[in-house]
Amino acid sequence: xxxxxxxxxxxxxxxxxxxxxxxVSGYSISSGYFWGWIRQPPGKGLEWIGxxxxxxxxxxxxxxxxxxTISLDTSSNQFSLQLNSVTAADTAVYYCARSVSGSHDYWGxxxxxxxxx
Amino acid sequence: xxxxxxxxxxxxxxxxxxxxxxxxxxxxxxxxxxWYQQKPGKAPKxxxxxxxxxxxxxxxxxSGSGSGTDFTLTISSLQxxxxxxxxxxxxxxxxxxxxxxxxxxxx
Numbered sequence: 001x002x003x004x005x006x007x008x009x010x011x012x013x014x015x016x017x018x019x020x021x022x023x024v025s026g027y028s029i030s031s032g033y034f035w036g037w038i039r040q041p042p043g044k045g046l047e048w049i050g051x052x053x054x055x056x057x058x059x060x061x062x063x064x065x066x067x068x069t070i071s072l073d074t075s076s077n078q079f080s081l082q083l084n085s086v087t088a089a090d091t092a093v094y095y096c097a098r099s100v101s102g103s104h105d106y107w108g109x110x111x112x113x114x115x116x117x
Numbered sequence: 118x119x120x121x122x123x124x125x126x127x128x129x130x131x132x133x134x135x136x137x138x139x140x141x142x143x144x145x146x147x148x149x150x151x152w153y154q155q156k157p158g159k160a161p162k163x164x165x166x167x168x169x170x171x172x173x174x175x176x177x178x179x180s181g182s183g184s185g186t187d188f189t190l191t192i193s194s195l196q197x198x199x200x201x202x203x204x205x206x207x208x209x210x211x212x213x214x215x216x217x218x219x220x221x222x223x224x
Contacts, residue, residue: 046153046161046204048213059211062118095160102208103151105172107160 002026004096004108011114012090018083018115022096022108023076030054030074034099037070037081039092040110047092051099052079086115119143119207123216129224134195138219140188140205149209152181152190155218156201164203165190197223 008020022035029035036051050060052070060068069082083090093112097104120143130136140150148168153161163172165181168188178193192199200223205216 045218046155046206046215048206048211048215050212061212097160099208101167102149102206102213103163103166104153104161104206105163105166107162110160 002098002106004098004106006094006096006108006111008111008113010112011116012086013117014087014115015085018081018086018090018094018113020081020094020096020111020113021078022080023078024098025077027098028074029072029077029079034059034102035070035072035079036097036099036104038095038097038104040095041089041092049081049083049094088115091115118212119146119210119214121205121207121214121216123203123205123219125219126217127220127222129222130195131224132195132197136192136195136221138190138203138205138221140183140190140216142186142188142207142209145185146207146209148184149207150181150183150188151206151208152179153204153206154199154201155204161204195221 003025005023012018034051037049052058067084072079091114093110095110096108098106122141150168152165155161164175169181180191203219
């Protein structure tokens with residue numbers, strides 16, 4: 001059974017960097033598929049942030065591309081999100097997910113990240 | 118970016134009703150359309166992938182159809198556990214984009 005477990009701080013100060021990690025169990029991320037991040041501002045809809053192929057190729061949302069990095073750590077079977085220079089508009093629940101031909105079939109539990117002093 | 122527009126934004130229905138939610142893409146996406154169900158405080162769950170394929174474990178009362186720009190999600194006989202918010206998502210080109218959601222409420 002594939003499981004994704006998210007970790008990372010729930011509070012980030014404005015202008016700092018948001019960092020989240022997703023640990024995968026039940027499947028080796030180096031074996032295939034894309035691994036991605038989606039976010040959801042409170043009370044709003046879903047926004048795709050980006051994804052990384054098991055080979056290391058990345059794809060990002062155009063609106064976030066200048067601030068976002070998604071990376072793989074195959075030795076730990078993890079992938080990570082970094083979002084730089086955050087503002088209050090980046091406050092959201094962040095989800096990690098496995099992507100199979102663009103359909104997200106396994107999700108993490110979600111992490112509410114609040115950007116505030 | 119491809120824009121996804123769902124209708125209606127909200128829908129009230131009763132247990133046993135047949136309901137249909139539509140999703141329109143701003144350009145052709147072939148059959149690269151997925152449907153998700155989200156309940157409050159939970160991660161979304163994929164119900165239908167590539168327009169008409171039922172995800173493993175999803176009840177057969179859920180079905181999807183369409184291609185090109187127009188798609189539908191149908192629930193043939195609503196059950197209490199189906200009341201949730203539903204999102205469509207295109208996976209034809211990155212950035213993948215979601216519809217704004219349809220909130221399905223109990224009448």
